Amino acid sequence: MELIINGTTHQVDAEEDTPLLWVIRDDLGMTGTKYGCGLAQCGACTVLVDGQPTRSCVTPVGSVAGLPITTIEAINEDPVGRRVVEAWVEHQVPQCGYCQSGQVMAATALLKENPQPSEEDIAASMVNLCRCGTYNAIAAAVRDVAQG
Amino acid sequence: MNLAALEHFPLSHRWPINLTRRGFLGASLGALVLGVLLPGGTARAQGAVAEAKPGTRVPAFLEIRPDGTVLLKSPFIEGGQGIFTAMAQIVGEELDADPSRFVVECAEPGSDYMVVGGRRLTGGSFSVRSSYTTMRGLGAAARQMLLQAAAGRLGVPVSELTTEPGKVVHAASGRSIEYGELAAEAAALPVPEDVPLKAESDFRWIKKPVARLDVLEKSTGKAVYAIDLTVEGMLQAAVQHAPRFGAEPGAIANEAEVKAMKGVHSIHRLPGAVAVVADRWWQARRAVETLQVEWTEPAAGARFAMPADFSSDGFRATLAAASGPGVAAESEGDSAAAMQGAARVIEATYDAPFLAHGQLEPPSALARWNEDGTLELWLPNQAPEMFQQVAAKAAGIEPEKVILHSPMLGGFFGRHFLYEGASPFPQAIQLAKAVGRPVKVIWSREEEFLRDALRPLSLARFRAGLDAEGLPVALEAEAVGEGPIGRWFGRKPDAADPSVVEGISGKLYAIPNRSIAHVPVESPAIIGFWRSVGHSMNDFFYETFFDEMADAGQQDPYELRLRLLADHPRQKALLEAVGELSGGWKRGPFTAEDGSRRARGVAMASPFGSEVATIAEVSLRQGEVVVHDVWVAIDPGSIVNPAIIEAQVNSAVALGLSSALLEEVVYVDGAPQARNFDGYPILPPDRMPRVHVRIIESGAPMGGIGEPGLPGVPPAVANAVSVLTGQRVRSLPLSKMQFSATDI
Ligand code: FES
Ligand code: FES
Numbered sequence: 031m032e033l034i035i036n037g038t039t040h041q042v043d044a045e046e047d048t049p050l051l052w053v054i055r056d057d058l059g060m061t062g063t064k065y066g067c068g069l070a071q072c073g074a075c076t077v078l079v080d081g082q083p084t085r086s087c088v089t090p091v092g093s094v095a096g097l098p099i100t101t102i103e104a105i106n107e108d109p110v111g112r113r114v115v116e117a118w119v120e121h122q123v124p125q126c127g128y129c130q131s132g133q134v135m136a137a138t139a140l141l142k143e144n145p146q147p148s149e150e151d152i153a154a155s156m157v158n159l160c161r162c163g164t165y166n167a168i169a170a171a172v173r174d175v176a177q178g
Numbered sequence: 179m180n181l182a183a184l185e186h187f188p189l190s191h192r193w194p195i196n197l198t199r200r201g202f203l204g205a206s207l208g209a210l211v212l213g214v215l216l217p218g219g220t221a222r223a224q225g226a227v228a229e230a231k232p233g234t235r236v237p238a239f240l241e242i243r244p245d246g247t248v249l250l251k252s253p254f255i256e257g258g259q260g261i262f263t264a265m266a267q268i269v270g271e272e273l274d275a276d277p278s279r280f281v282v283e284c285a286e287p288g289s290d291y292m293v294v295g296g297r298r299l300t301g302g303s304f305s306v307r308s309s310y311t312t313m314r315g316l317g318a319a320a321r322q323m324l325l326q327a328a329a330g331r332l333g334v335p336v337s338e339l340t341t342e343p344g345k346v347v348h349a350a351s352g353r354s355i356e357y358g359e360l361a362a363e364a365a366a367l368p369v370p371e372d373v374p375l376k377a378e379s380d381f382r383w384i385k386k387p388v389a390r391l392d393v394l395e396k397s398t399g400k401a402v403y404a405i406d407l408t409v410e411g412m413l414q415a416a417v418q419h420a421p422r423f424g425a426e427p428g429a430i431a432n433e434a435e436v437k438a439m440k441g442v443h444s445i446h447r448l449p450g451a452v453a454v455v456a457d458r459w460w461q462a463r464r465a466v467e468t469l470q471v472e473w474t475e476p477a478a479g480a481r482f483a484m485p486a487d488f489s490s491d492g493f494r495a496t497l498a499a500a501s502g503p504g505v506a507a508e509s510e511g512d513s514a515a516a517m518q519g520a521a522r523v524i525e526a527t528y529d530a531p532f533l534a535h536g537q538l539e540p541p542s543a544l545a546r547w548n549e550d551g552t553l554e555l556w557l558p559n560q561a562p563e564m565f566q567q568v569a570a571k572a573a574g575i576e577p578e579k580v581i582l583h584s585p586m587l588g589g590f591f592g593r594h595f596l597y598e599g600a601s602p603f604p605q606a607i608q609l610a611k612a613v614g615r616p617v618k619v620i621w622s623r624e625e626e627f628l629r630d631a632l633r634p635l636s637l638a639r640f641r642a643g644l645d646a647e648g649l650p651v652a653l654e655a656e657a658v659g660e661g662p663i664g665r666w667f668g669r670k671p672d673a674a675d676p677s678v679v680e681g682i683s684g685k686l687y688a689i690p691n692r693s694i695a696h697v698p699v700e701s702p703a704i705i706g707f708w709r710s711v712g713h714s715m716n717d718f719f720y721e722t723f724f725d726e727m728a729d730a731g732q733q734d735p736y737e738l739r740l741r742l743l744a745d746h747p748r749q750k751a752l753l754e755a756v757g758e759l760s761g762g763w764k765r766g767p768f769t770a771e772d773g774s775r776r777a778r779g780v781a782m783a784s785p786f787g788s789e790v791a792t793i794a795e796v797s798l799r800q801g802e803v804v805v806h807d808v809w810v811a812i813d814p815g816s817i818v819n820p821a822i823i824e825a826q827v828n829s830a831v832a833l834g835l836s837s838a839l840l841e842e843v844v845y846v847d848g849a850p851q852a853r854n855f856d857g858y859p860i861l862p863p864d865r866m867p868r869v870h871v872r873i874i875e876s877g878a879p880m881g882g883i884g885e886p887g888l889p890g891v892p893p894a895v896a897n898a899v900s901v902l903t904g905q906r907v908r909s910l911p912l913s914k915m916q917f918s919a920t921d922i
Contacts, residue, residue, distance in 0.1 A: 043439065044458075050459035052645030056414070061406035062399020064588070071855035074538055076331045118397035122389065122821060125829055126258030127396025128538040128588030134397055153864055159855065160602045161538045161589050162258045163832020165866035167825070 033094040035060070038105035046092030050084075051075045054101060056112045062131045065158070073158025076132035076139075077101050083139040083155075102131040107170035110145075110175075111138045117171035125162035132158045137172050146176050184299075191270050230290065233312035236369050238290035240269070242361035246344050248275050251285035253293045254305040256392065256805045257537075258315050258592075258829070260822035260886045263390045265313060267383045267818055268306070269351040272376060273319030273324075275339040275357065277388050284584040287562045287577075299561040301592060301707060303786035303882020306818055310880060311375075312569035318373040320364070327363040329487075336618060341381075363585065371885050383682025387821030402587040404558045405610045407618055410618040412544070413443055415609050416463035419451045419628050422848040423599060423704060424476030424483030427452045431470035439465045446612060448605050455613055459620055482598060488702050488873050490635055490845040494529055497637040497658040497699055504656055504697035508675035508683040513643075516652035520643025522567070524730045526723055528640070528908045530715035532843035533633035534852075536860050539588020542625050545606035546616035551575070556583040560594045565603070568596055572604040573611075576622030591833065592707030596632035597666065600704060620793055624853040632843055638682060638719040643691075648731025652691040655720070660701045660714060667696070677707075681716030681889060684784060686749055687724075687742035697802030709833055713785040713889035718838070721781035721893035722907060725900065735897065736763045736780050743782075748813060748876050749789055753782060755809035756791035759872045763793075767902050770797070776806065780895025783889040787881030788814040792890030793868070796898040803899055803912050805835060805867040810887055812871065815878035823883050827871045830887030836861035841910050 033040045035058065044053050049068070051114040053079070054060050066074030068087045078100040105111040113135045117123075121169040124130045133156070140147055147155070160168070170177050233253070241249040241595055250269055256262040266280035270297045285291045294308040321341060328346035329336045332353060340347050348355040378384075390601030395401045420426065427447045430436075436454065446453045452471050456462035476483035489756075517523055543557040553573050559565045562582050570577040587594060594601070602619040610617040621629070636659040643652035669675045674683075674696035683694045700739060708714055728735040736757065743750040757763040757780075766777035774797040783790045793809045798826030808831050840859045844851045852858035896907035903917050 040240040048460050052458065055406075056458045056460065058407065061402070064538070065405065065540065065620075067855050069499075069623065069854045069856060072538065090833070102857065105398055115394075115397045120390075122393055124258075124390075124393055124396035125260075125510050125825060126587060127392065127401045128403065130396050133397040156863055159538070159860060159862060161536055161591075161833070161860060163829040163836075163861065163866065164825075165832065165863040166828055166869060168863070 035099045047090045049087050049091040050091045051086040060103050071170045073132045074129050076135040080140055083136050113175050114138045117174045121167045121171040123164050123167040123171050129160045141175055202620040204691030228354045233293040235290050240320050242357050244358045246278045246356055246358040250280050250282045252282050252290035254300040255284045255584050256852045257590040264306050264818050267388050268313045269317035271384045272314045273321045276343045277383055287566045287582050292453050301560050305883045307880040314375050318819045319369050322370045323364040324360050324368045326367055327360040365764030385820050403539050403588045403648040404556055407544050407556050409616045413455045414459040414462050415453050415455045415617050417451045417453045420473045422484040424480040425473040427665055428474045436468050437467050474669050484848045488848045498696050500658050500699045501505045502656045502697050505674045505681040506695050508694040513652045513654050513693040516691035517643040521646040522644045524642040528719040529637040530910045532628045532635045533841050534843050535591050536591035537589030537593050540621050540623055541602050542620040543603035543606035544618040545610040552579045553583040558587050558594045564596050591709040597706045600629050600631045627853045631704045634701055634705040636715050644729045644731045648733050650689045650727050653689045655694045657682050658697040658699050659699055662705050662707045665705055677712045678710040686746045710888040711883040717783045717889035718892035722896045725897045752789050752791045752811050752813050755872055756793050756809050759808040760793045769837045777898045777901035779894045781890040781893035785886045785889050788886040790886050790890050792894040794894035794898050801917050807868045809870045813874040813876045814881040816875050816880050821871055824871045826883050826886035827887035828869045831869050831891050832861050834888040838895050842911050870903045
């Protein structure tokens with residue numbers, strides 16, 4: 031099947047029900063998207079499918095064939111993504127960093143859809159888990175981007 | 179743990195191994211170049227014994243490249259705590275090189291890196307405080323070598339030379355030479371000894387909020403963890419463990435069918451597990467979980483065999499029934515007599531559950547047998563030499579033949595020490611041997627929940643005697659259970675395990691008669707170190723009981739703490755500081771601006787050589803505890819990076835709160851009930867409080883940073899909840915409790 035990832039079309043030979051996460055990581059060798067739980071619990075595997083934040087660990091690859099998929103590897107190609115990364119650096123958000131690809135993707139999805147999210151919007155969208163407890167820094171960084 | 183507690187980390191582990199001081203590094207590396215591993219990964223100069231005192235041989239640590247960037251081999255592993263940045267700051271300060279120009283990686287096994295009191299581990303919040311002077315000395319020695327090289331080059335005496343960041347300067351002639359140009363010559367010089375260190379007043383980077391070196395790569399998905407690694411020709415493996423530790427795989431009903439699944443290379447029986455090796459991990463996982471395995475009962479006498487009837491509730495009852503007096507940990511005055519003479523005696527029993535680490539990166543291990551007979555391993559670990567030893571034993575080769583790489587950790591919190599059966603590397607070694615190709619094993623989150631080494635379930639009994647004024651005159655406590663130090667490093671029969679009693683013993687309050695004991699009861703579960711170890715539950719036990727004492731004596735708990743710390747100015751000042759930081763102590767209940775009823779709780783802790791005072795403000799929303807603000811005053815004596823400290827306190831507050839509110843590993847019939855985060859919730863973003871940090875440098879000996887922010891949080895929250903609800907909190911997590919009123 032055809033996967034369109036970060037603007038590039040890839041032919042992949044995987045069972046349709048293979049989670050998108052493992053196709054991205056193992057078939058395509060892009061390891062920025064992380065496996066944390068495999069059960070839509072943590073959000074470490076968040077990618078954008080057609081602009082929507084999507085937990086790739088529970089997304090059968092067959093269901094997203096032909097749709098535009100964005101992973102963390104292309105984050106700097108997106109103007110909003112670039113600002114999110116800048117804010118992440120400015121606020122020194124990551125600790126272990128393992129959840130942060132997913133956090134950055136979730137923030138980018140939110141801010142692309144809603145450039146000026148309220149506190150409630152931020153709380154409703156930024157739901158990925160971080161075992162290192164970087165939540166306050168994440169919220170501050172998102173607020174910063176929102177305030178331009 | 180205090181630095182003195184290092185003695186409890188002996189050089190040998192309870193595996194039958196001995197750590198040799200033998201390292202990989204050849205004795206005669208002639209350049210400021212490390213390059214222990216040649217491209218392609220085969221090792222050179224194996225087996226040479228490095229004679230130098232750990233932390234002194236500059237070439238083992240530093241490579242200054244022609245472009246002036248500095249490669250630093252860190253004795254410590256980075257897992258979010260900021261240690262790579264701190265090491266660059268400390269070495270850079272004395273080397274006079276900007277920390278932002280450092281590239282830091284974790285050093286391979288070797289005696290040069292045994293800088294934690296002759297040992298090497300990343301844990302116990304030991305890293306900076308144990309190596310601070312050593313690493314400064316290393317930077318200073320390297321700078322001196324560069325000065326000498328420049329003196330030779332310029333034909334001037336060293337005394338006429340100074341440095342500016344990244345270069346040697348000869349002011350008299352206006353000439354300067356970049357470090358990068360001098361590195362090769364400098365490396366050929368002998369390493370000078372006892373080079374004087376900078377005065378603190380001249381610090382350029384230490385004590386400053388220097389930016390972390392790894393933030394950009396971690397914000398763009400470029401940071402590489404063990405789970406991400408690939409080597410040529412690699413296969414991937416997934417495992418299914420025996421539901422109970424000690425059981426072994428018997429018949430497999432559908433082996434042929436699974437063997438025929440797409441991508442499957444082979445099926446393997448391993449100690450306590452079955453594995454499928456496949457082209458892709460998902461294929462391996464699906465296949466291994468399809469296997470219908472009959473598990474045999476653990477053989478008689480199997481180590482740590484999990485009983486079929488084991489339950490966490492039952493174990494809690496076992497601990498409650500285990501009577502004292504146990505092994506004395508602390509004894510002062512005559513508590514029995516003081517108890518007799520007390521106007522009032524109160525007592526209470528506290529417990530805290532098994533906890534999982536829940537680091538977000540599931541464990542993995544990649545093994546490759548090289549043609550020269552060496553075994554190369556990439557795996558998450560907090561103690562490279564110990565893993566090297568155990569890996570060698572598992573592989574049946576000499577430790578010198580094990581080339582160990584320690585990639586960045588996706589969180590650890592104590593998860594990646596050596597615990598029996600808790601790491602996938604023995605499986606990777608065996609599978610790679612069996613299939614004749616490199617193999618990466620990844621544990622699914624479900625397998626991780628099954629084989630994590632848990633924070634021990636513990637229980638403590640307290641009695642306090644109060645005088646007529648309501649002041650405590652006697653305190654007796656028994657901490658019941660087993661700790662990870664005793665489990666993995668041994669405990670003398672007549673000695674308390676420090677990881678069981680720390681936080682109950684060692685308290686500074688002026689209670690003249692005290693007797694603290696450890697009542698040993700072995701845990702059938704595999705137990706391990708969990709961020710702040712014994713303090714993670716004991717400070718909850720003690721500091722929450724403290725409020726019970728205060729209430730029984732009709733004392734305000736904050737004022738009583740101040741009073742009992744009158745002779746300890748450092749701690750008293752810290753308590754005053756956190757009071758001030760929170761806008762002045764008020765216990766409540768009071769009504770907040772939003773109309774909610776709130777209360778505050780306070781707690782003190784003395785973990786890992788640092789002192790911490792914590793205040794938390796809580797309310798209830800639909801019967802659920804909401805924590806609004808946490809104020810933390812921390813005194814680590816002296817500091818390296820205030821921004822990292824603030825981040826670590828935030829992180830420790832989050833984990834401490836997560837444990838107080840939500841976390842509990844429940845065993846029923848020998849099996850953990852939760853196998854993923856759906857059944858084991860951890861703190862989500864909407865339950866994170868605001869965190870306010872004040873750092874105080876009292877000038878006391880440097881303490882730890884990674885763990886100390888945690889232990890004060892559960893008791894501060896529990897104390898606040900008690901004020902608000904009138905219900906004592908004696909067992910965690912709070913999510914188990916029913917609060918009578920929904921919103922108070
Ligand atoms: S790995 Fe997908 S949500 Fe956790
Ligand atoms: S930074 Fe470690 S899990 Fe979020």
